[in-house]
Amino acid sequence: MNLIKYRYLYFGISLLVIIPGVIALIIWGLPLGIDFTGGSLLEVKFASGQPPAIAAVTALYNEMSTAQMDIANPVVQPIGTDSLSIRSKEMNDTLKAQVVAALKDRFGGGQDVVITNFTQVSAVIGKEIAIRAAGAVALASLAILVYITIAFRKVPNSFRYGTAAIIATIHDILVTLGAEAILGHFLGWQADALFLTALLTIIGFSVHDDIVVFDRIRENSNIYRRVGYETVVNHSIVQTLDRSINTQLTVMFTLLALALFGGVSIRHFVVILLVGVFSGTYSSIFNASPILVVWENREWRNWFRRKPGTQIS
Amino acid sequence: MNRRQYNWLFLIIPLIALAIWVDLSKQITITNPFKPQTSLIDRNVQTQLGLDLRGGLQVLMEADLPSDSTVSSSDLNVTRQILENRANALGVSEVVMQVAPPRRIVAEFPGLQDPAQVIASLQETGLLEFVDMGTTPVLVGTVIQTDYGTSSTTTGTPAAALTDTPTEAPTDTPAISPTTDPNATPAAAPTPEVAPTIYHTVMTGAALSSVNVQSATLGGFNIAFTLKSDYSTLFADYTGSHLNQYLAIVLDKKAISVPSINAKITGGAGIIQGNFTQDTANALAIQLRYGSLPIPIKVVESQSVGATLGADSVRRSVIAGIIGLLVVIIFMGLYYRLPGFIADLALLTFALITLMLYKLIPVVLTLSGIAGFILAIGMAVDANILIFERLKEELRAGRTLHQAIDLAWKRAWPSIRDANSSTLITCIILYWFGSAFGASVVKGFSLTLALGVLISLFTAIIVTRTFLHAVLDNIKFTEHPRWFGIQESHYESD
Numbered sequence: 001m002n003l004i005k006y007r008y009l010y011f012g013i014s015l016l017v018i019i020p021g022v023i024a025l026i027i028w029g030l031p032l033g034i035d036f037t038g039g040s041l042l043e044v045k046f047a048s049g050q051p052p053a054i055a056a057v058t059a060l061y062n063e064m065s066t067a068q069m070d071i072a073n074p075v076v077q078p079i080g081t082d083s084l085s086i087r088s089k090e091m092n093d094t095l096k097a098q099v100v101a102a103l104k105d106r107f108g109g110g111q112d113v114v115i116t117n118f119t120q121v122s123a124v125i126g127k128e129i130a131i132r133a134a135g136a137v138a139l140a141s142l143a144i145l146v147y148i149t150i151a152f153r154k155v156p157n158s159f160r161y162g163t164a165a166i167i168a169t170i171h172d173i174l175v176t177l178g179a180e181a182i183l184g185h186f187l188g189w190q191a192d193a194l195f196l197t198a199l200l201t202i203i204g205f206s207v208h209d210d211i212v213v214f215d216r217i218r219e220n221s222n223i224y225r226r227v228g229y230e231t232v233v234n235h236s237i238v239q240t241l242d243r244s245i246n247t248q249l250t251v252m253f254t255l256l257a258l259a260l261f262g263g264v265s266i267r268h269f270v271v272i273l274l275v276g277v278f279s280g281t282y283s284s285i286f287n288a289s290p291i292l293v294v295w296e297n298r299e300w301r302n303w304f305r306r307k308p309g310t311q312i313s
Numbered sequence: 314m315n316r317r318q319y320n321w322l323f324l325i326i327p328l329i330a331l332a333i334w335v336d337l338s339k340q341i342t343i344t345n346p347f348k349p350q351t352s353l354i355d356r357n358v359q360t361q362l363g364l365d366l367r368g369g370l371q372v373l374m375e376a377d378l379p380s381d382s383t384v385s386s387s388d389l390n391v392t393r394q395i396l397e398n399r400a401n402a403l404g405v406s407e408v409v410m411q412v413a414p415p416r417r418i419v420a421e422f423p424g425l426q427d428p429a430q431v432i433a434s435l436q437e438t439g440l441l442e443f444v445d446m447g448t449t450p451v452l453v454g455t456v457i458q459t460d461y462g463t464s465s466t467t468t469g470t471p472a473a474a475l476t477d478t479p480t481e482a483p484t485d486t487p488a489i490s491p492t493t494d495p496n497a498t499p500a501a502a503p504t505p506e507v508a509p510t511i512y513h514t515v516m517t518g519a520a521l522s523s524v525n526v527q528s529a530t531l532g533g534f535n536i537a538f539t540l541k542s543d544y545s546t547l548f549a550d551y552t553g554s555h556l557n558q559y560l561a562i563v564l565d566k567k568a569i570s571v572p573s574i575n576a577k578i579t580g581g582a583g584i585i586q587g588n589f590t591q592d593t594a595n596a597l598a599i600q601l602r603y604g605s606l607p608i609p610i611k612v613v614e615s616q617s618v619g620a621t622l623g624a625d626s627v628r629r630s631v632i633a634g635i636i637g638l639l640v641v642i643i644f645m646g647l648y649y650r651l652p653g654f655i656a657d658l659a660l661l662t663f664a665l666i667t668l669m670l671y672k673l674i675p676v677v678l679t680l681s682g683i684a685g686f687i688l689a690i691g692m693a694v695d696a697n698i699l700i701f702e703r704l705k706e707e708l709r710a711g712r713t714l715h716q717a718i719d720l721a722w723k724r725a726w727p728s729i730r731d732a733n734s735s736t737l738i739t740c741i742i743l744y745w746f747g748s749a750f751g752a753s754v755v756k757g758f759s760l761t762l763a764l765g766v767l768i769s770l771f772t773a774i775i776v777t778r779t780f781l782h783a784v785l786d787n788i789k790f791t792e793h794p795r796w797f798g799i800q801e802s803h804y805e806s807d
Contacts, residue, residue: 038411041419054623077368078619085371085618117373121419122412125754126390133755136746140739147738151731193754197681200758201688204739208692208732212699215728243702246648247695250641254687257637263626266680273684 003285004234004293010286014171017279021178030181033073033190035124039089040071043117044100048109049082055264060102061088062188069095073190083116090120125193133196137203141166144207152214155221157295164291165210168283172206173199175279180272194269202276205251209244209284216240217289229296233289241285248281321779325662332665335672358672362423363407363679363757366627368619369423376416377611384416388608393418396610407677407757418610421618423677441518441601445551446559450571457566459514515551515560520544522581524601526594529586534594536585538601545581553577562601570597622680634683641694649701651796652777655784656697659777663693666768671761681754682761689765692733696773700725708797718781722774729773733766740766 046052054076065072074088091099096118104113125133148162155161176199183189216236224232255277259270294300335341335358343354363369374396376384389412396418397410409421444459451457522541529535540548552560552574562570562585572585589597620627642660645653667686671678703725707717740763747756 041411041413053625075621076623077364077621079371079616119413119417119419122390122393122414124409124411133746136742136755140742143738143742144735147735148731151734194680194684197684197754197758200739200743200755201684201762204688204736204762205691207735207739208695211732211735212695212728215731218727219724240702243695243698246698246702247691250644250694250698251687251691253640253644254634254637254690257640258630258633261633261636262630263622263628263633265622265626266630269680269684 001238002234003237004230004290007286007290007293010290014175014283014287018171018174018178021175021181024178024181024185028181028185030177031184031188031190033192033195034075034087034089035193036127036130036191037089038121038123039087040091040096041117041119041121042086042088042091042096042099042115043079043083044086044103045083045114045116046108047082047111047114050107050109051078051082051084052103052107054078056107057084057086057103060106061086061099064095064099064102071095071099072188085117087121125196130196137200140203141169148211148214152218155218160292160295161214161217164288164295165207165214167291168210168280168288169203169206171283171287172202172276172279176202176272176276179275183271189268194266195272198269198272198276201273202280205277206280206283209247209280210288212243213237213240213284213289217292230293233293237285237289244281244285248277251277319783321775322783325776325779329662329665332662332669335669336665356673358675360668360672361675361677363677363682364409364421364423364618365621365679367423368617368621369421370615371618372420372422372615373413373613374418374420374610375613377609378416384608386412386414389414389416389418392608392610396420407679407682407754417613423679441521442514442563443516443520444561444563444568445513445515445555446561446571448558450559450573451561451568453568453571455568457561457563457568458511459563459566460511512561514563516544516547518601520548521601524598526591526598527584534589534591535587536589536594536598536601538583538585540581540583542581545579548581548583549577549579552583562597634687638690641690645694645697648798649698650798651784652697652701652704652781653798655780656694656701656777658780659697659772660690660693662776663690663768663772666772667765670764670768676761676764677757678761679754679757681758685758685761686765689762689769692736692766693769693773696725696729696733696769697777699728700773700777705797708794714785715782718778718785722778726774729770733770736766737763 057076058074061074062072069089069091071088071091074086076087077085079085096115100113100115107113145159145162145166148165149158152158152161180189180191180195184191213236216239217233220232220236220239221229224235252274255270255274259267259274262270339357339359341354341356341358376389376392378384393410393412397408397420407423411419413419442459444457520540520543522539524536524538527535527537555574556577557573557575559571559573561568562572570585570587572587575586585597622630642657645656645660647653649656667689670676676682700721703721704717707720707724708714712720740759743755743759744763747754747759
């Protein structure tokens with residue numbers, strides 16, 4: 001099985017997925033949830049003693065949300081037995097009055113709905129923290145680069161392995177961010193604190209996967225010294241293919257079960273994880289290792305010639 | 314049969330038994346056999362669920378200043394960060410805090426019912442002490458014991474108020490105390506802490522009347538302070554007799570700066586010198602002024618709140634998670650046959666031990682923590698899969714079962730090691746980031762993931778292998794290749 005032969009096809013597929021995502025990111029941006037933006041905290045008490053279900057309140061907010069004043073996807077918590085705490089994007093007094101009136105109209109049961117507290121609240125994860133989180137991820141990438149370079153010091157050009165792993169990880173981050181931007185635009189999903197966690201999970205998974213394949217290359221480079229690098233890489237990918245697919249399957253099983261049977265409130269999180277984990281496995285097989293071959297052959301010298309992609313063996 | 318494999322069983326089986334015991338208990342009490350009335354261990358080991366899964370206590374706090382005074386938003390933000398760090402003593406309590414301008418902070422504490430306890434732990438303004446170090450200074454950040462506060466405490470909070478959260482000592486504020494002070498803290502000074510030294514407290518923060526940051530003549534910044542008149546004589550005498558010795562500034566029993574005494578300080582006014590930037594000088598000045606909170610805070614109200622994810626959604630997700638795990642277990646058994654079944658047992662061991670640690674530490678479980686856990690399960694399964702794929706290869710190459718098991722582990726180890734090490738590196742950096750900037754989501758995730766990786770290494774490498782050896786001791790692989798998912802024809806053709 002010669003997988004490495006079609007490497008430019010794999011890169012092409014990756015670009016086909018990434019480019020629309022990046023365009024979506026540029027045009028629509030990443031819709032940020034209240035964890036990142038802050039907003040209004042409204043607490044209401046139902047005199048009837050029977051507050052509505054959380055999903056019903058969420059639906060009401062989504063309905064009343066307008067382009068000018070976006071209050072979709074609120075975080076609703078029951079307080080005691082008769083009250084609700086509702087966090088949403090910032091709303092003005094007019095909209096607040098409308099929302100409370102609607103709450104009373106639909107769920108009040110003929111009795112009053114009283115505002116017990118209304119205040120503006122800051123972001124749980126402020127802009128500063130989000131930017132620093134990106135810095136922490138960059139720092140972690142650098143540390144991993146150093147670690148891989150040291151762990152692979154016995155193979156030539158060990159620096160390339162770390163770099164390839166980081167490129168594959170960036171691939172996965174872009175795929176995930178793009179998916180979030182597209183899904184956010186069409187389904188109204190917003191990036192919240194859980195999205196940040198999902199992103200971190202995906203990064204961890206991606207690097208983990210890359211290293212498993214690289215390890216085989218490391219081992220095989222010592223065994224098959226005579227054959228070309230391309231053959232060694234291809235052989236390593238094929239040898240680890242069973243494992244890659246099986247590990248991928250086990251994680252997918254768990255996540256699919258959560259997406260299909262789990263609660264609605266975590267579906268967004270699980271779907272993003274599914275996208276990212278799939279991308280992570282794809283990039284470890286079809287990006288990270290092929291990049292090593294491209295680098296070894298210095299193929300970029302041929303990219304802009306008349307007949308690109310000729311094999312060097 | 315390797316003798317060492319049996320030895321591991323003596324560790325694994327009691328460990329599993331212990332894990333099952335802790336996992337099933339709500340309260341662990343071990344009576345002291347010598348004093349029947351007292352107990353050695355008495356701990357609540359209920360699983361703690363986070364705000365998103367179970368809800369908790371919402372506390373509304375307000376700046377305790379006259380209503381006409383303005384509260385700067387940066388002070389409010391610093392306060393929020395300090396309070397969040399205090400509440401997350403171990404980084405796992407998953408508190409959510411939001412600033413509600415102009416002068417309020419909304420905080421939510423998972424799983425707590427007793428408002429008094431939370432409020433007490435948050436409100437204690439840090440205890441600031443000036444401590445006599447003698448000639449050997451401790452490093453900044455060292456937790457020390459002092460002779461102050463043993464008889465009387467200035468704060469109204471007895472230390473016992475926080476017994477539920479272990480290690481209350483490091484409830485400090487790494488974010489606003491980056492006081493690196495190379496001039497004042499000789500790096501060469503070792504701290505041989507064989508027996509815990511009890512240091513003498515010269516005076517407390519109550520002695521300070523004003524603290525200011527000023528720029529130094531030689532560049533950089535200094536902190537100028539003046540003392541209340543009652544203390545200036547005491548301080549003059551002390552500094553006069555302890556020239557060139559060290560005086561530690563200690564917040565909540567943790568050294569935040571260790572300057573040396575360069576001159577006798579008379580008149581109650583002195584300067585702390587060091588390699589301060591404007592920011593580090595300001596940070597230290599704030600700590601000197603207010604203990605550790607830039608503004609005093611009072612609690613306006615507290616009320617219990619329900620799960621943000623919705624109780625129904627949480628229940629469905631738990632069931633879904635169990636279904637997912639069952640599918641994984643069945644898949645492993647079908648695909649890898651006997652070894653897969655044994656890996657399932659190892660996976661179960663993994664889950665039992667992890668849950669035990671979550672309960673003992675305790676880790677507050679939120680959805681992001683569970684994500685870390687699921688990823689760790691994935692990695693635990695992956696380690697097993699890596700080994701079994703190798704096992705198959707070795708068996709096809711015609712090795713004996715015993716040789717094949719050992720070789721499979723040996724060959725799979727470098728990839729397991731490197732993959733998990735890189736994950737651990739990421740965890741450490743994220744954990745540090747989460748605690749430095751008060752992002753408890755990130756902190757909880759990295760802690761559960763790191764725990765999971767470490768435990769999965771143990772179960773995959775030691776537990777699975779020991780079980781395999783113990784079960785397969787008397788089986789001849791050549792008679793039952795199908796038990797290992799290898800077709801006979803395939804085996805013979807190799």
